[in-house]
Amino acid sequence: MKRNREERDQDDNVWSGVTSNAMTLVVLYMPYVMHSVLASDPNIRALAELHGTVYNPRYSIYKKKEYYQEDKSQSYVKECSRVVRFSYDAHHQDHTLCIVDAREVKYVEMVTWWLQMVGVVSLQLENTDGLPTRGMEHILSSLLSSTPLTPRCKALPLVLEELTCERMPMSYLCVGNLNKMQACQNLKVLNLSNCFVYSFDGMQHLQNLTELHLRGTTSASLMPLKCCGRLVKLHLRTCAKVCDLNGLEYLTALRELSVHSAYITDFKPLSDSQQLQKISVYQCQKLQSFQALRKVIGLTELDLSSTNMCNLKGLYPCKGIRWLSLKLCKALKSLEGLEDMTELTYLDLSSTNVSALTAIKHCKHLETLILRGCKKVESFDVIEEVTQLKEIDLSVTDVKYISFLRPCVVLQKLTLCGCEQLSSISVLQDIHTLTNLDLSCSPICNISALKKCTLLRWLSLRSCSIKTSFDVIGNLHDLTEIDLSRTAVKSLLFLSTCKKLKRIVVKECNNIERIEGMEKLKELESFEMSRDMIYKTYLYPESETRMVKRMIVYT
Template structure:
């Protein structure tokens, strides 16, 4: 990083405003949703944007020199150093101690990947310190030191695989501490002094894989975020209820061994409850009072069977509900209008009844729920806002009408082996993706199905039983047309209107031999072209396909030439296996080419002179021109 470039103490998305040469962190109007995308994104390490006062001037002007960042700000006695950020890979322990002894007025100290094995004594005298970050402490073994840091608000000690014990009185003299990150430490318990930090708002214990239990959190009345995700040994809380932690907004217990949660009914501000990968949870206590809840994630909680509540209608803020990979066989009778509903691989789910609360749904994903064979009458008619409907790998035989799904962008039905027909699609004018691949029972698509889908960008009918492709939009926006192994197709509609096409797969359509591939002269934007096993005898000139990077003509035994192949200088993949091609252009022109497949190309003249001196070591006496220059 060069001089005057910006560097932040924490994750880049936490800094909302930057000025040339300065880093400013202000609370402004931030909330937890700035750090989590529907509650399942990465964790903000320190929560600075919610902790630093809105009148703060930030870290001041900073510079970077030889792996060190300094920030100067003016005090009553002139300039003093306010911020020091060091890359531990560039500084040894002795250099660090000297720096700390000479900079006692520091307000912010951040050490990334420090090589120290124990905390340095000079830290205990840094009375002005408000932020201390020790991130990636891979060598740290001992923190048996009394830190009298009365002004400290933010502390991170993370990444040590050797630190197993923190002294019980370690936090005794940090009364102002608001954010604490002990991620990836190998501690089996937390020091007793931590449980007295009444100002603590963020407690991050992510990846503390030896931690099994927390004692009572009753004194942490200001706690907003509790993150124990990937603390894979964690089993229980010391409290039966969170009634004293009513400010909690996020509880993250992903991939822990927790079986029973404390009573949550008092958490009216809770917005995110993340239990994905919690394989011991089998049911959910009443959550109807969690009226602010936006995200409930139970993905991969493979023993979870049911909610205590028969209805989730009162949770009016719910945006994201993920029950994928659970044992749920039915849903609550009413769910208060979520935006995302995921029920992937719910093998006990056989039908989805009409749930009127889903009227605002944007994403409905039922893929992989292989026993699902019935969509409730009228359900899809209510989903007028749905944008993604994924029924892939279900047992649905008949789809109800889709005529009211005016907002639908993606209709995903891949590997629906029982699906035989499609309903009318003409009203889906915003549809961009239609995936019917491997619907092996689908034999017919209505003539008018596609021609009105002017926004359609990807159409996949691979491995279906259709014998003809209906007319396509003209003009169209189609980028991908996939008809792989549609062996029954006898007639293709005109493809000359597909000027924007980037991917075309017609492999296995042997009838193409009769109609030819003259349409390739118009598909000038193609990047991927697969004509394998089409038995084509002749190709048009390829000189206009200059964007092509993947070409396969495999299994066309009568194809003797690829006209103007030399013009395809962007090719990365070329498969001519099983063709009668005789000549190859000089290969030095193809600087990006990696696989060149010529298996069973007995007519390629440059490769005819082979003498098998040893069954395992062929000797090639003449190679194609330029191949010796290829890597």
Template sequence: MASVCINEALTDDELRSVLSKLEEERDKEMFGLVCKRWLRLQSTERKRLAARAGPHMLQKMASRFSRLLELDLSQSVSRSFYPGVTDSDLSVVADGFKSLRVLLLQNCKGISDRGLVSIGRGLPSLQSLDISYCRKLTDKGLSAVAEGCQDLRSLHMSGCRFVTDGVLKALSKNCANLEELVLQGCSNITDHGLADLVSGCRRIQHLDLNKCNNVGDDGISKVSQACSYSLKKLKLLDCYKVGDQSILSLAKFCKNLETLIIGGCRDISNDSVISLAIACRNSLKNLRMDWCLNISDSSLSHIFSECRNLEGLDVGCCEEITDAAFQGLGSMETKLPLKFLKISNCPKITVTGLGLLLGKCDSLEYIDVRSCLHVTKLACDEAGLQFPECCKVNFTGSLNEPDLL
């Protein structure tokens, strides 16, 4: 029988089909070692790449990985002294990776508006961009991205301190499909900017405004009304201008809210939180309201009785909460799915209240009871409290906290 060369018998599409059947990354890499043809096919089919490279190497990578969808050029925080990617590099990326959908540039301190203008001009198909802690960037570069990348779905701008409301206006005008926007620490963002944003971007699911201390009730109310059906995650950590009006607006309009962070919003009171618990009883999964000093037992008891899908709760430093908040748990017929609980610095809670909680929460994986004067390891042992087998109990701060909230 005459020998048959596989490269003569199979077309490129058939070889790509073989490659697609390989599940392990190691096997995919070995596929490319067979011959130059197989290496070329393996390279063109690669979808993701993380790299540290200058313009010359980026050009080679662009010619080899022509169908790349995701490129990670982020700079490690531990190497923050090194600028990482430059504007020239971004020009090469914009010219060479035309299929790109996701671009990650975290901590690339060397890039400026000039580099983002290149991205806006060269990558019209871009859907996700992370330029967190690229501290030179201003409205000019980000507005160019909004104008050029109109299918943008996700934009992370944490720590971009020069960003103002002008960016939100550009996003509203050009990026109607925006679903995720992270503005953590962008202190120049105001209520006016949020109003502009949601006039055009009404599909936002995740909005992070942590430490945006110029955001208040007017802006959050506009967001809750415009994005009432889509909004699932809202983060407002240390937004001290946010009060009851914001929470009542969320309760009225946002019935699909799953995660709410209002830690440090000290003007929020029981009435608005109770309204939220009732309105979002079927959707709310994670709630953080540490340092909300006006929160007391009535809020917490309603959260437990209404929010039957709650998985994460942080009421640390809410000093008015007592064991009475847990009294209603005894009459519940079903268990709570709570996995994560922080009650640190709540001096009025004792092992009695904690025992009531444990009786209804056998899914707990982490509980923080630091600085609870009456909840120590010795007191728990003496009371015979039984924590779930997989539950980590943080009595002294020696345990790493899960990044749930």
């Protein structure tokens, strides 16, 4: 059962032993000390880290003078962070997640004794981008040492149950193998999905694993995984040399499987995997046979994106599938066989060569339909029979009219980005449930139908050739984000009634002469416009100048 914040605070006070007012003041001060890793009392340190506020801004700002005089110099906001901090989240209710900033190897070494003292169960390494492979190996050697650093400490491998390495996008690190974790025999969750782990060496010591995320293995076989009989979730990415799934038949408890960018040709080893519920084989382009999936009757989620899937009949009798992605399956031209999947709630057909959508009328429970880039679809009218749709994406299609959406009385999210033949959105005046609408890069010139879409929270009109008034947007009082980039908007005064706005984007809106009404938007957090607009934009009156200066982001 989840504990409330007050109960956790009481437990923390008992655990830390901090009772005096003087010590409380010390605790309040500690979070503001950068890299404060030498606290004399580990209990004080623990409480300070657990309740302290961490400021980690990751954006850059341009210096500017009054009235937007040019100053091209750029400065970065200094980060104020600590080597160790604790956090509760949805997955860590019974114990805290310990987050270690790995940018400085020497600081990580300095706090290892304290992590041993606390007895960390869940450990996450962050900010490892820019860290050399040797540095990462050094950090793992320090943290996972089986030697206690003080008499009162217990080595982390004896208590550690979860280890995660977070890394910045498009920046990967080589860990090599898993031998450094051989002492972590209680480890249940290992997530190194943002690191390249070339070898499965050391896997034989991790027999208690229930969840494993790895990337970049150069091993041609998955056989070393057969010793992990308790695995429930297995995610392997960039497995360029893996040619089959042999070895996975021993993982009888497996419920989730992801094998991306591998050269597997079939699913034979999974034919007896009765516990399997989710399978993802994204970009496994050598797949030829899907017959073995017929026996995985418990399957509810299937991702076949970027594979050679061409016939959905091969999935029969998997009638229980609720989530299906066929994105970028270029060989798929027909949906024959889909009529048997009556439990579907999510279907992604993006960039396929499907021409007829007739089969989806049998999917009465469908809530999300993604047809982005389906240029071959001849008619969308059958969608009117799928009345439970909550989200539909028709981006970059040849749709001309969207009157078929009128029966979709619970539709919340509609994406029509890049629909170059779209002529009217008048039907939207009958769909009062919309919360998200993307009309960017479409030829729509009249938006009067939005007047009755009063529940809209997110709206994009980027690159729309709107010729009518924008004032109708002023009726959208729940709006929190709007993008008017590359439109002919001249004034933003109509936005002053949208009191919940948090983000406004007006990049390349060259007709704007001055910004008005911003002082009324108390919740506004981000106002974005192009640098070349600054010289002919006047902020008026003075009260608005102060507000906008604080929020402008130069791009």
